[in-house]
Every structure is written in structure tokens, then in C-alpha cells.
Amino acid sequence: MPIFIDRRLNPKDKSLGNRQRFLRRAREELKRTIRDRVRSGRISDVDAEHSVSMPARGTDEPRFEEAGDTGRRRHVLPGNREFVPGDRIPKPSQGAASGSKPSRRDSEDDFRFVLSREEVLDLFFEDLELPDMVKLNLKEVLSFKPRRAGFAATGSPTNINVGRTMRNSHGRRIALKRPKARELEALRRELEELEAGRQNEAARARIAALVAELERLERRRRVIAYVDPVDIRFNRFEAQPVPNAKAVMFCLMDVSGSMGEREKDLAKRFFVLLHLFLKRRYDRTEIVFIRHTHEAQEVDEETFFYSTQSGGTVVSTALEEMRRVIDARYPASEWNIYAAQASDGDNFVTDSQRCISLLDEAIMPLCQYFAYVEIIDERESHIFGSTDNGTSLWRAYSTVEDKWPNFQMTRIARAADIYPVFRQLFTKQPAAGRKGG
Amino acid sequence: MPAPLRKSGSGLLFSGSDWDFETLSRAHEAIEQVALEELGLDVYPSQLEIITSEQMLDAYASIGLPLMYRHWSFGKHFLYQELLYRKGGRGLAYELVINSNPCIVYLMEENTMALQALVTAHAAFGHNHFFKNNYLFRQWTDAGAILSYMDFAKSYIARCEERHGTDAVEAMLDAAHALMDQGVFRYRRPPKLSSEKQREGVRERLDYEARTYNDLWRTLPPAKAGERLDEAEEKAAERKRALNLPEENILYFLEKNSLILEPWQREILRIVRIVAQYFYPQRQTQVMNEGCATFVHYTVMNTLFDRGRISEGAMLEILRNHSNVVFQPAFDDPRYSGINPYALGLDMMQDIKRIATEPTAEDRDWFPDIAGNGDWRATLLDAWANHRDESFIRQYLSPALIRKWRLFVLGDAAGEAHYEVGPIHNERGYEKVRTALADSYDIGATRANIQVVDVNLLGDRRLRLQHNVKDGVVLDEESRDATLRHIRKLWGYEVSLVGIDLQTGTTVYERSTAQMGE
Numbered sequence: 001m002p003i004f005i006d007r008r009l010n011p012k013d014k015s016l017g018n019r020q021r022f023l024r025r026a027r028e029e030l031k032r033t034i035r036d037r038v039r040s041g042r043i044s045d046v047d048a049e050h051s052v053s054m055p056a057r058g059t060d061e062p063r064f065e066e067a068g069d070t071g072r073r074r075h076v077l078p079g080n081r082e083f084v085p086g087d088r089i090p091k092p093s094q095g096a097a098s099g100s101k102p103s104r105r106d107s108e109d110d111f112r113f114v115l116s117r118e119e120v121l122d123l124f125f126e127d128l129e130l131p132d133m134v135k136l137n138l139k140e141v142l143s144f145k146p147r148r149a150g151f152a153a154t155g156s157p158t159n160i161n162v163g164r165t166m167r168n169s170h171g172r173r174i175a176l177k178r179p180k181a182r183e184l185e186a187l188r189r190e191l192e193e194l195e196a197g198r199q200n201e202a203a204r205a206r207i208a209a210l211v212a213e214l215e216r217l218e219r220r221r222r223v224i225a226y227v228d229p230v231d232i233r234f235n236r237f238e239a240q241p242v243p244n245a246k247a248v249m250f251c252l253m254d255v256s257g258s259m260g261e262r263e264k265d266l267a268k269r270f271f272v273l274l275h276l277f278l279k280r281r282y283d284r285t286e287i288v289f290i291r292h293t294h295e296a297q298e299v300d301e302e303t304f305f306y307s308t309q310s311g312g313t314v315v316s317t318a319l320e321e322m323r324r325v326i327d328a329r330y331p332a333s334e335w336n337i338y339a340a341q342a343s344d345g346d347n348f349v350t351d352s353q354r355c356i357s358l359l360d361e362a363i364m365p366l367c368q369y370f371a372y373v374e375i376i377d378e379r380e381s382h383i384f385g386s387t388d389n390g391t392s393l394w395r396a397y398s399t400v401e402d403k404w405p406n407f408q409m410t411r412i413a414r415a416a417d418i419y420p421v422f423r424q425l426f427t428k429q430p431a432a433g434r435k436g437g
Numbered sequence: 438m439p440a441p442l443r444k445s446g447s448g449l450l451f452s453g454s455d456w457d458f459e460t461l462s463r464a465h466e467a468i469e470q471v472a473l474e475e476l477g478l479d480v481y482p483s484q485l486e487i488i489t490s491e492q493m494l495d496a497y498a499s500i501g502l503p504l505m506y507r508h509w510s511f512g513k514h515f516l517y518q519e520l521l522y523r524k525g526g527r528g529l530a531y532e533l534v535i536n537s538n539p540c541i542v543y544l545m546e547e548n549t550m551a552l553q554a555l556v557t558a559h560a561a562f563g564h565n566h567f568f569k570n571n572y573l574f575r576q577w578t579d580a581g582a583i584l585s586y587m588d589f590a591k592s593y594i595a596r597c598e599e600r601h602g603t604d605a606v607e608a609m610l611d612a613a614h615a616l617m618d619q620g621v622f623r624y625r626r627p628p629k630l631s632s633e634k635q636r637e638g639v640r641e642r643l644d645y646e647a648r649t650y651n652d653l654w655r656t657l658p659p660a661k662a663g664e665r666l667d668e669a670e671e672k673a674a675e676r677k678r679a680l681n682l683p684e685e686n687i688l689y690f691l692e693k694n695s696l697i698l699e700p701w702q703r704e705i706l707r708i709v710r711i712v713a714q715y716f717y718p719q720r721q722t723q724v725m726n727e728g729c730a731t732f733v734h735y736t737v738m739n740t741l742f743d744r745g746r747i748s749e750g751a752m753l754e755i756l757r758n759h760s761n762v763v764f765q766p767a768f769d770d771p772r773y774s775g776i777n778p779y780a781l782g783l784d785m786m787q788d789i790k791r792i793a794t795e796p797t798a799e800d801r802d803w804f805p806d807i808a809g810n811g812d813w814r815a816t817l818l819d820a821w822a823n824h825r826d827e828s829f830i831r832q833y834l835s836p837a838l839i840r841k842w843r844l845f846v847l848g849d850a851a852g853e854a855h856y857e858v859g860p861i862h863n864e865r866g867y868e869k870v871r872t873a874l875a876d877s878y879d880i881g882a883t884r885a886n887i888q889v890v891d892v893n894l895l896g897d898r899r900l901r902l903q904h905n906v907k908d909g910v911v912l913d914e915e916s917r918d919a920t921l922r923h924i925r926k927l928w929g930y931e932v933s934l935v936g937i938d939l940q941t942g943t944t945v946y947e948r949s950t951a952q953m954g955e
Contacts, residue, residue, distance in 0.1 A: 002465050002561070003484040003539065004458050007492060008546055014495040015515045021607070022512030054513075061510055062919030063615050064885050064904075064912055071910030072850040076874040078776065079767020080845040080861055088855040089847075113516040 023119060026059050030115070034123045039265055042301050043251075043275050043287060050120050053112045124272075146237035155234025164233035172231060178224040179217040187214050246284035247336040247368075249275060250325070252318045254343040255291045255309055263375045264305060267342035270373050270418050274340050282336060288325055292318035294348070298325060313346045315393060316354040323362050332366040339367055345374045345391030352396035359397075364404045372397055372409040373418070448745045454549035461485065461544075464554045465561070467746055471737045472562040477814055478733070481540040481569050481580065483561040488543050494518050496533050496543060500716070503541060504587040506594040506708070508610050531758075534560040536568040536719070538580040551751035555758060558737040563730025570822045571725070573718035583715060590708040597701050609702050612923035613688060613709035619887055620688030620713040623880075673891060683888040683903070687924070688713070690889045696898065697929030706927070721880050724826045728782015732817070735759060735783065767843075781842075785829070788838045789816055799836055826878035834874065836867045846873045851909070885912060887934070898930040899949075906936045906945045918953055925950040 023030065033052050037045075083089075115123075151164055191210045194203050251271050253259070259267075271287075278285045289304040290296055293311030296318040322339065330337060347355070364370060374394055394409070401407050412418055450467055451460045465485070472478045488496070498515035499505035531552055533543040542560045544553055568574050598606045613620070677683070684690045691698070692706040719726065738759075742752045765780040766772040789807070792800045793816050796808035807816050820829060839862045846859030846869065859873070860866030876882055886905040892898065902924075904912065917934070925932045933949035 002462065002482070004461065005484065005486045006458075007486045007488045007543075010492065014492070015498050015512060017507045018498065018509060018512030018515060020512070021507060021509035021603070022516070025509045025607075054516075059509070059513055060916075060919070061611075061614060062916040062923065063618055064887055064920050065916050066885055066910050067913040070851045071906075072848070072908045073910065074859065074873050074877070075847045075849060076776070076844055076870060076877055077768035077847055078765060078842045078844055079769065079773075080843040081767075083845055083858040083861060085858055085861055085866070087858040089858065090855055091853075113520060 022059070023115075027123070029058065031123045031126060034115075034120060038124065038272055039268065043268070043272050044279075044285075046120070046124060046272050047117065047276055047279060048120070049114050049117055051112045051114045121276075145240055147240045149236050149238040151233045152236040153233065155236065159234040159237070161233045161235045165227065165231050168231035168233065169227045172228065173224065173226070176224050177220075178226075179221050184214065184217055184221070187217070246286070246334070247278050247282040247338060248286045248288060248330045249278055250288045250290060250322050250337070250339040251304065252290050252292070252322065252339065252341040252343075253304065254293070254313055254315070254318075254346065255304075255307075256293045256311060256313050256346070257308065258313075258344050258346055259375075263342075263344060266375050266412055266415065266418070267373070268305060269415060270342060270371075270412070271340055273418060274338065274371065278338060286330075288322075288330075290318050290321050290325070292321070296321040312348060314348045314351050315343065316351050316358055319355060319358045319363060323358070326366060336368045337366055339363070339370045341370070341372045343372075343374060343393060344376070345393050347391070347393040347396075349392060352392045355393070356396050356400055359400050359407075360403065364400070364407060368406060370404075370407045372407070374409070374411045376411050376413050378413045449748055450554065450741070450746045451550045451751070452748060454551065456548075456550035456553050460550060461553060461557070464550075465557055467741060468554065468558045468562060468737050471740045472558065472566075472733060475740060476733060476736060477818060478562055478566040479570060480562055480565040481538045483565060484539040484541050485557065485561065486541060486543050487546050489546055490522070493530065493533065493543065493545055494522060500712075501533055501535065502583075502587055502712075503535065504584065504591050506591045506610075507598075508614075509607065510611075510614060532556040532560045534564045535583075536564075536574060536578060536580050536715075537584050538569075540565040540568065540580075549754065551747075551754045552758060554741075554747070554751075555734055555738060555755050559730045559734035562737065563733035564726060566733070567722070567726050567729045567821055570818075571718070571722060571825075572823055573722060573825055577718050578715050586711065590712075593704065593708065597705065601701065606705065608926065609705045610709065612926050613706050615920045615923040616688045616691075616927075617709060617713040618884060620686060620710040621717045622686050622689070622714065623717075673893075676893065677891060680892065680894075682892075683890045685886070685888045686710070687887065687889055687902070691924070691927045694892075695928055696894075698927065718825075721825045721827070721878075724778040724782045724785075724878065725821065725824060725829050726782075727778045728786050729821050731759075731763060731779050731783040732786040765842075784838060784841070785833055786817060786820075788835055789813065789820065789833055791837075792835060797837070803835060804833075827875050827880075830878060831871065831875040834871045836862075839867055839870055844870050844874065846870055882907070885910075900924070900928045900930065900932045902932065902934045904934055904936045906938045909938070909945075911936060911945060917948065921948065921950050922953065 030052060034050065037050060151161060187210055191207065191214065194207050194210070197203065249271075253264075253267055275285065275287065287301070288298060289301055290298050291304055291309070292313075292315065293309050294314040294317065295311070298321060318341070326332065326337060359370070374391065394411075397407075397409050401409050410417065410420060450464045465483075472480070494515060496503070497518045498511045500511075505511065531545055531548055535541040540561065542557070542565075544556055548556060568580060574580070594606060594610075680690075680694060688706055688710040692703045692710065695703070698706070738747065738752070738755050741747045747755070763777065763780040763783050765777045790813040792804055792808050793810050793813035796804075801808045810816065820833065824832065843862055845861040845866070848857040848859050850857075860869035862870065886907065888903050888905070889900065890903040891901040921932055921934060931949060931951050933947065933951075935947050936945035937943070938945050
């Protein structure tokens with residue numbers, strides 16, 4: 001007699017530990033892949049699964065292998081049709097060798113596998129130096145709330161719906177004519193009376209009949225259960241997403257010549273992070289891209305990051321454009337408005353004052369949050385590190401920062417500097433009033 | 438309408454494609470009866486485990502053992518297998534069998550009942566019998582102990598990771614895995630595990646030497662002056678003797694003699710070495726093992742069908758799967774990817790059956806000892822027990838089969854623009870084709886032969902390896918250098934590899950870790 005073991009219910013992810021080890025091993029390469037992906041892809045695509053190709057370095061398993069193209073070998077092959085000893089067959093040209101099996105490395109090199117969302121975010125966050133709590137918060141999926149949705153025949157015991165169950169049981173007992181306790185009691189009483197009374201022929205016959213009847217009923221009662229498994233009903237719950245408000249995120253960026261590849265890359269990471277934060281909190285997020293030189297225009301993501309435009313720098317035009325878009329499409333009563341501005345700090349000298357008044361009067365009252373990042377050279381970060389000195393835009397915005405608590409500004413020289421901008425956003429999370437729904 | 442059955446309907450083991458444990462058990466019983474009584478198999482008790490496709494992928498990734506220590510390379514293989522499977526590029530095996538006692542057989546839950554029966558006959562009886570009786574497995578592996586050993590290995594390596602850090606353990610496993618092919622004993626039984634016995638052996642040997650000591654030997658005149666070894670060579674010979682060199686099991690050598698390894702690192706090398714040794718017989722008996730299992734399932738299923746225990750529909754499904762498994766395209770077919778061990782094994786075994794029962798004059802010529810002996814069962818049982826692929830082919834590949842397969846030899850010399858056709862399936866070629874095919878299954882001849890030949894522990898401590906180059910086939914340079922670097926990590930000092938041509942004795946190449954960067 002063989003032993004049968006049903007392993008199907010055993011935990012499935014037996015090789016999860018191996019997968020984690022493998023990802024750790026290939027971490028650097030995967031990180032670079034993800035970084036490139038963020039650089040070239042769309043902001044909202046970061047927060048998803050990604051398929052990546054097998055990293056080449058660090059994951060090969062060398063062993064002594066014979067080189068395929070050396071020495072003399074003999075192959076034994078089946079299916080000879082026309083050859084006789086001594087025949088010569090020209091070798092196929094390099095690379096198209098038929099019948100030779102591709103080496104292990106070739107076949108594994110070009111295969112791609114899928115990184116889960118969590119793994120992608122882990123890699124993305126790594127050099128942003130986010131605190132663990134924040135990482136957790138960002139990775140958290142949309143919250144669900146169980147909502148009653150009818151009844152089900154299966155479920156966990158805690159969800160038994162007693163009313164339903166008893167109603168079913170009652171109906172079944174009636175339909176199957178389960179003897180009632182009352183009927184039995186009546187028979188028993190009659191039996192007792194008869195036994196106590198005079199024992200004549202008729203009484204004895206009646207007693208025997210009663211005993212038989214009693215036995216029959218009792219057996220019936222045993223067979224037909226009071227509550228049968230088929231009666232049981234459970235409350236059914238459906239997970240429903242908690243309704244969230246919608247948010248719009250404005251990305252403002254100076255695209256004049258002074259913004260180079262590095263600056264744009266940092267800015268993009270900053271925007272990605274803000275988008276992730278918003279996506280966690282709001283059901284629906286939209287992104288509006290506004291670029292500006294001495295004039296501003298709303299553009300699509302592609303143009304925003306990759307096309308350059310020449311011209312001077314007038315920041316207020318971007319703010320004007322933002323106000324126009326808000327008025328046209330995103331009424332503040334329905335949308336949570338977030339704005340992120342990236343710039344190298346250059347501005348037309350007389351324009352800064354106009355920016356302040358625009359922010360003060362038109363934009364800040366509508367915004368949940370306005371973040372300004374000034375992207376500076378790493379060398380400059382030593383000089384400007386803590387002082388209020390700086391570009392004209394920086395000085396101008398400093399006055400706005402003092403006045404509005406939901407205005408944040410910072411200088412960024414490295415990727416690790418990005419996170420502090422968001423700190424306040426997070427501490428404010430519960431208080432940030434959600435509007436509409 | 439079904440063929441006439443002995444008992445109306447109830448004679449069938451199963452009907453329909455669904456299975457349950459009761460049916461499985463009934464089928465197992467019927468198969469067991471046929472396998473043991475008709476074929477005379479001798480098997481370990483079997484343990485059948487039902488698993489899902491995901492679990493099958495898991496099992497693939499950990500090279501088929503139910504318990505395996507953790508390492509990133511298994512994760513990589515898992516991703517690879519998973520990709521192939523998801524893309525539909527490759528189906529999963531219907532079963533997986535482990536050489537253990539009891540013999541563990543994994544059955545996929547998706548299999549239909551007919552397939553489950555086929556797989557049970559194939560794995561739980563065919564493979565199982567082979568594992569229990571073949572001399573290689575009997576000699577080299579311990580079916581009773583492998584599972585508990587892997588349990589130990591897994592927890593030992595997990596403990597090492599806790600104590601010494603994952604990175605340190607990983608580095609050690611990487612290096613050890615690179616040497617897995619060079620981590621087996623080919624010609625002698627591995628030393629017994631118990632140190633008690635080892636000490637006893639050493640004592641006995643010393644005793645023996647003391648008892649048989651004879652002063653007379655000292656008085657013998659020295660060998661002729663010309664042949665006398667000079668002092669340096671004598672010293673080298675002396676230290677080679679002390680280290681038991683040359684040694685082909687590089688992992689074993691490093692485990693015992695490395696100058697820098699900690700005890701836990703040596704234990705890890707040992708674990709990898711034992712796993713490699715455990716799989717060594719399987720690599721040498723692919724054709725026989727699969728052939729034996731296929732022959733058994735084919736015979737058992739046909740017997741059951743003849744007895745009316747399997748319906749025609751189920752038999753058709755079984756045959757379809759069977760013929761998929763033993764499909765052998767010709768060399769010029771785009772589907773050709775080498776000789777299919779299932780097909781070759783099954784054909785050879787059926788050929789043996791034919792030779793034993795209906796021999797031709799040619800067979801009597803070639804196989805005088807088995808032709809017409811009538812007892813094909815005993816002949817096969819004997820072949821299964823006492824051969825590996827190489828010797829099996831050398832012994833039993835018949836001219837009839839060479840003709841049926843239309844086998845021919847193709848010479849392939851690097852640097853020439855042509856392949857040259859060698860012996861083919863004709864009177865003059867049979868012997869040579871057979872020898873060439875047998876040679877291609879000789880694992881000793883097909884794997885690079887690399888040995889530790891010398892090390893001067895008192896001098897520069899350079900570890901000298903020698904690659905005996907056969908037929909001019911050298912190593913792939915990139916992976917060779919990477920592997921040498923791994924050996925250097927384990928040895929701690931310089932490692933050099935010399936390629937010596939076996940036929941001419943000339944040095945083909947020389948490479949040392951001193952020549953490469955880290």
C-alpha cells in the first residue's frame with residue numbers, strides 16, 4: 001500500500017527566499033535598470049510591475065566548460081539517408097550552426113522576468129533615503145473596507161447569520177415533518193397516565209402503540225437534525241475600496257538652457273515621488289505638465305522632459321498658466337491641488353515680486369501643497385547649504401514660505417536630498433482636509 | 438463499444454479523466470501486481486505526493502530535491518523555468534522522482550487519471566526499481582539517508598548564514614558550485630562519514646606496516662644512477678604522496694587541505710560535494726534509467742489493457758503520451774536536439790527482449806550468451822543492475838538497432854571547413870558506431886579531466902592543477918578564469934592550471950591567477 005500525501009495546500013512560495021537572494025545579488029544592476037526606466041518612462045508608470053532582463057553581471061555561474069570550437073570531436077547522429085563513409089559536408093557558417101546546442105549562457109541571457117510593484121519601489125526608493133515608515137506607507141495598496149453583500153452558503157463561523165440560518169432550519173423542519181417536542185411530550189404524558197391507571201386489554205394495546213409511536217418519533221427526531229449544515233448561512237462581505245477624493249498634480253519646470261540632463265533627472269525623480277505620495281492618498285490623480293522659459297505652456301509628458309526650448313526665464317508665466325488651468329478644468333472645490341516646481345533658481349530680476357503676489361493671492365489659497373525645489377550643483381551645496389542667500393527666486397520664495405505653512409522649499413543637489421521636501425507633507429497627512437469625493 | 442471485459446465494467450481500474458485518492462490507490466495496486474509478478478521488479482516502498490504546477494517549478498529550481506539549502510542561483514533557475522513555462526515554451530514534467538527510501542514520487546494535480554497511472558508505473562516502479570538495484574546507485578548513494586542529510590544541510594547552512602552573514606555563506610557556495618563537476622569521486626567509494634572508522638583504519642594500516650616491516654628492503658641497492666630521482670623531484674614525490682596527489686576531486690582536496698578555510702566553510706564544501714556525488718550516478722545512467730522506466734510503464738500498461746483493466750480511450754491517451762516521450766527526430770529535422778534517452782533506452786531494451794526470444798542469425802553471432810535464451814526478464818534485470826549507459830551501449834547495441842536508427846558518426850575538427858562522415862550503419866561500421874556512441878556516454882571521457890597535481894605547502898603554496906587535454910578540446914577561457922578565481926578564494930594562494938595534451942605530452946596552455954586581476 002503506497003503512502004499518498006496531498007501537498008497541494010502546502011505553502012507555495014518555497015523558493016521565495018531564493019528569489020530574494022537573487023534580487024539582492026543583482027541589486028546594483030536592477031537598480032540601474034529601474035533608474036533608466038524612471039528616466040525614460042512616464043511618471044505614473046513607476047508604480048507598477050516591471051519586466052526586466054536578466055542582469056548579466058554578478059549572476060553567472062562559472063564552471064570549467066569545454067570551448068565549443070576547439071579540438072576534434074565525433075558525434076553519433078540518427079537518421080542517415082545518403083551519406084557513406086568519407087563524405088564531406090560543409091559546415092554551416094558561424095552563428096547558424098544547426099544541431100549544435102546553444103550554450104547555457106546564450107539561452108539564459110536574453111530572458112526577462114517580472115519584478116513586482118514592491119520590488120520596483122524598493123529599488124526606486126533605495127537612494128532616496130526614505131525613512132522606513134514612509135516606504136511602508138507608499139507601498140501600501142489602496143485600503144478596502146468590507147461591506148455587507150448578501151448571504152453565502154460558505155464562510156467562516158464568525159460570520160454565521162443566525163436569523164437566516166434558523167429560518168432555513170425552521171422551513172426544513174416543517175417540510176420534513178420533524179416531530180415537535182410538544183407532540184412528544186403529549187404522548188409521554190398520555191403514556192404515563194395509562195401506565196399509572198388500570199391495566200386492561202385496551203390500555204395495554206394503547207400503551208404498546210404509544211411506545212412504538214414514541215420510538216418512531218424519537219428516531220425521526222434524531223435523524224432530522226434541528227440545525228443541519230445545509231441550513232447555515234453566512235454573511236457575505238465584499239471588499240470595497242474606501243472612496244477617495246481626487247487630486248491633480250501640477251509639475252512646473254524651467255526648461256531653459258540652464259537645465260541640463262542631471263537637473264532634469266533630479267526633477268523627474270522628485271515629481272515621481274510626489275506622484276507616488278498622491279496616488280496613495282487619492283483615488284484618482286491627474287498630472288498637468290507646465291513648462292516655461294519666458295513664456296509658459298501646458299505640454300504632454302514627453303515634451304516636458306525631452307524637448308528643449310530656448311528663451312529667457314520668467315517664472316510668473318508658469319504660475320499664470322497654472323492658474324488658468326485650474327480655473328478651466330480643476331475647480332478647487334472638487335480637486336485637491338498639489339504643485340511641484342523645479343528650477344535652477346534663475347529668474348528675470350523684476351519678475352520675482354510678481355511671483356510672490358501671484359502665489360499669495362491666487363495660487364496658495366487653492367493649493368493643498370506647493371513644493372519648490374531648486375536644483376543646484378553639488379559644489380554649490382556647500383556654499384548655500386544653510387544660508388538664505390541664493391538666487392533671486394529663492395529669496396523671493398522665502399517670504400512665501402514664512403507666510404504659508406503648506407509651502408515647502410528646498411535645495412537639491414543629490415537624490416538623497418529629495419525626501420526632506422516631503423516630510424512636512426507627511427506629518428500633515430491626517431490634518432490635510434480632504435475635499436469632496 | 439468497449440472490448441469484451443472479463444467482468445462487466447467493474448474490471449476497469451478507472452473511467453473518465455478525474456482522479457481521486459481511492460482510484461489512485463487502486464491503480465497503484467494493480468500496477469504493483471503486474472510490476473512485481475510479471476516483471477519481477479524489486480522496489481522501495483513508494484510515497485506518492487500530489488503537487489501543483491507551482492510546486493513542480495519549485496522542485497525544478499532546487500535541482501529536484503524536496504529539501505534544499507537556500508542560494509540565489511536556485512532563484513535564478515526558478516525565474517528561468519517559470520518564464521519558459523508561462524510562455525508555453527516548455528511543458529512541465531508529469532512527475533518527478535527522488536532516489537530515496539521510501540521512494541518519493543511527485544504527481545502533478547493537473548494530470549488525468551490515465552496519466553497518473555502511466556506516471557505511477559513509470560516513476561514509482563520503473564525508476565524506483567532502477568534506483569534500488571543498479572550497482573552505481575547501490576555503491577554511491579545512500580537512499581535511506583539522503584533526506585535526513587539534506588535536512589541537516591539546509592538547517593546547517595541557515596545557521597551559518599545567521600552566524601557569519603549571508604554574504605560570506607553565499608561566497609562560499611558560489612565557489613563550491615563552480616567546482617561541483619570536479620567534486621565527485623569517480624573511481625573509489627567516498628571515505629566513510631564516521632571519523633571513528635577513519636581513525637580505526639589509520640591505526641590498522643600503521644599496524645600492518647609495523648607488522649610487515651622488513652629491514653631487508655633497506656639494504657637493496659639503489660636504482661640505476663640514470664633513473665635516480667634528483668633530490669628536488671624526490672621531495673616533490675614525497676609531498677605528493679603525503680597529500681595523496683594527484684587528486685581529481687578538487688572540492689575534496691580543498692576541503693581537507695585548504696590553508697585558509699574555517700571549519701564551517703569546510704563543512705559547506707562538504708555539503709556541496711555530497712550533493713554532487715549523490716547526483717553523479719544519475720548523470721551516468723540517463724539512457725538506462727529512463728529506458729528502464731519507459732520499458733516498465735509500456736509493458737505494465739499494455740498488460741493491464743490486455744487484462745481489460747484499462748479502457749480503450751484511456752489507453753489511447755496513454756499511448757499518445759508515450760509516443761510523445763519517445764519521439765526521436767532525425768539529425769536534420771529542425772526538432773532534433775540530440776539523442777532522446779527515453780527513445781534509445783526503450784528501443785535497446787525492447788531489442789534485448791527480441792534477441793532473447795526471437796533471435797536472428799546475426800544476433801546469435803553478436804550476442805551468443807543471450808540470443809534465444811528465452812528469459813528476457815532475467816536478461817533485462819541483469820542489465821539494469823550491472824550497467825551504466827556507456828557499458829550498456831557497448832554491450833547491447835545491436836546491428837539491427839543501428840540499422841533501424843540509421844546511426845552514423847560525424848567527425849568534427851575545429852578549423853576545418855567540412856564535417857567528415859565516419860563509419861555508418863553497415864557491416865564495417867557497426868562496431869565503430871557502437872564504440873563511438875558508447876564513448877559519447879562515458880562521463881569520464883566527455884568531461885574535462887582536471888586534477889590537483891602538486892602543491893608546495895612549505896614554499897610558495899601555489900596550487901597546481903592540470904587539465905589533461907583530450908583531442909585538443911580546451912576550456913572556454915572566460916568561464917575558466919572565473920572558476921580559477923573561485924578556486925583561489927578557497928585555496929587562499931595562487932592557483933595555476935596547465936593544459937597538457939594527453940597524446941603528445943606537450944603543454945597546450947598555462948594560466949595562473951597571478952596573471953589575472955581580481
